Amino acid sequence: MRIDTKCVQSGYRPKNGEPRMLPITQSTTFKYDSTEHMGKLFALEEPGYFYTRLANPTNDYVADKIRDLEGGAAAMLTSSGQAAMFYAVINLLGAGDHFISTAEIYGGTHNLFGVTLKKLGVDVTFVPTDISEEELSSLVRENTKCIYGETVANPALSVLDIEKFARVAHKHGLPLIVDNTFPTPVNCRPFEWGADIVVHSTTKYLDGHDMGVGGCIVDSGNFDWEASGRFPGLTTPDESYHGVIYTKQFGKAAYITKATAQIMRDFGSIQSPMNAFLLNIGIETLALRMERHCRNAERIAEYLSKHPKINKVTYPGLKGDKYYDLAKKYMPNGTCGVLTFEVKGDVAAAVRFMDSLKLAMIATHVADARTCVLHPASHTHRQLSPSERLAAGVTDGLIRFSVGIENCDDIIEDLSQALEKV
Ligand code: PLP
Numbered sequence: 001m002r003i004d005t006k007c008v009q010s011g012y013r014p015k016n017g018e019p020r021m022l023p024i025t026q027s028t029t030f031k032y033d034s035t036e037h038m039g040k041l042f043a044l045e046e047p048g049y050f051y052t053r054l055a056n057p058t059n060d061y062v063a064d065k066i067r068d069l070e071g072g073a074a075a076m077l078t079s080s081g082q083a084a085m086f087y088a089v090i091n092l093l094g095a096g097d098h099f100i101s102t103a104e105i106y107g108g109t110h111n112l113f114g115v116t117l118k119k120l121g122v123d124v125t126f127v128p129t130d131i132s133e134e135e136l137s138s139l140v141r142e143n144t145k146c147i148y149g150e151t152v153a154n155p156a157l158s159v160l161d162i163e164k165f166a167r168v169a170h171k172h173g174l175p176l177i178v179d180n181t182f183p184t185p186v187n188c189r190p191f192e193w194g195a196d197i198v199v200h201s202t203t204k205y206l207d208g209h210d211m212g213v214g215g216c217i218v219d220s221g222n223f224d225w226e227a228s229g230r231f232p233g234l235t236t237p238d239e240s241y242h243g244v245i246y247t248k249q250f251g252k253a254a255y256i257t258k259a260t261a262q263i264m265r266d267f268g269s270i271q272s273p274m275n276a277f278l279l280n281i282g283i284e285t286l287a288l289r290m291e292r293h294c295r296n297a298e299r300i301a302e303y304l305s306k307h308p309k310i311n312k313v314t315y316p317g318l319k320g321d322k323y324y325d326l327a328k329k330y331m332p333n334g335t336c337g338v339l340t341f342e343v344k345g346d347v348a349a350a351v352r353f354m355d356s357l358k359l360a361m362i363a364t365h366v367a368d369a370r371t372c373v374l375h376p377a378s379h380t381h382r383q384l385s386p387s388e389r390l391a392a393g394v395t396d397g398l399i400r401f402s403v404g405i406e407n408c409d410d411i412i413e414d415l416s417q418a419l420e421k422v
Helices: 003-009 035-042 057-070 081-090 107-119 133-138 162-171 246-267 273-284 286-305 324-330 347-356 386-391 408-420
Strands: 074-078 098-102 123-127 144-150 176-179 197-201 215-219 310-314 338-343 372-374 398-402
Touching: 003 057, 003 273, 003 286, 057 074, 057 215, 057 273, 074 081, 074 246, 081 107, 081 144, 081 176, 081 197, 081 215, 081 246, 098 107, 107 123, 133 162, 144 162, 162 176, 215 246, 273 286, 286 310, 286 338, 286 408, 338 347, 347 398, 347 408
Parallel strands: 098 123, 098 144, 144 176, 176 197
Antiparallel strands: 074 215, 197 215, 310 338, 338 398, 372 398
16 A cells, blocks of 8 residues: 555454444453453463553554554554653663764753653763764764654754664664654655654644644664664563563564553553544545645745745755755655744744734644644743743744645735734
């Protein structure tokens, strides 16, 4: 199946006489006839469901659809993107360990890595996305466990050179983890370029309709944990799970099985089956929506780049953008619908522009079917001083604009009338 067909058909495939729509298994628990049968499930000796915190059929069908879209071996859903990012790294490391992440990542992930994981004794080195291969390689330590980046960063919109990062990671026996939230697997499949694990905030394009917060982790199944020698948690007995050796017992599903049996068991950030059901409906139209998001955003970036009241447009799909060539390589069909631009003038000018918009909604959100807009100086970066804001690349006039799937002429007319008020 091609990717747009997979969006519709993958995951739940009903057998004869079964419901066509993905059933919602709204049950915390599952009933068994014998002690022995239930025991085998606890021992991971037989596949099956026994408690929804560990696995639920509705969630598994949706995880399997995302796994298929990414071209991976195994996947799991989480309650949020944040939980997915946390689980993806904590499944590999602990106190005393180190990892490397690009600096231009989503603010919540940056805080998780740089503040909260630090408190747990995990050290992170943040590097610029444009770091050279040699420099990146020189930062790997004996206790380094993975390298992390975003395909298209939120909100910097820098594009990760996946092949470069994968080369360095693999040279040192490390997996590369990529947050593929913005392009989605419709526009980029990081495994095809050497990434080992993909994470998603499904809250964004995969859902696409503001319905449910969620996350997903997909493992390519390609990383050789045993050959690396850096991951005893996967390759030696897990005493917290009666001595199971994940790589021996589960092969290509080792990483996801450990993340489920150990990390989800202990932290418990499951996605509700109802949200997984809604997510599945969102994904059915993902390919259609991504195409429209990208065509709309490309036109709007073009329009804004020529507008006399705009200083600068950042969009990797815009010719002349610093990341245009990398975007064309990794995402030939388009990047995403999110762009940033600077309204000329002070904070008041940007606020006037924001408040004059009629169609675009002011919302702390991106990647929605509806166009939405945010003024970082007034919103996400409000607590910072003007000089701290500038250091974070947030100028007074900076606008984050998430282009929806409405008719592009309507969005441009809305922008045009709001810019007239500036
Ligand atoms: N990763 C990226 C690229 C994001 O944009 C976000 C949220 O905006 C997250 C992760 C966190 O996801 P969630 O809000 O679903 O927890």
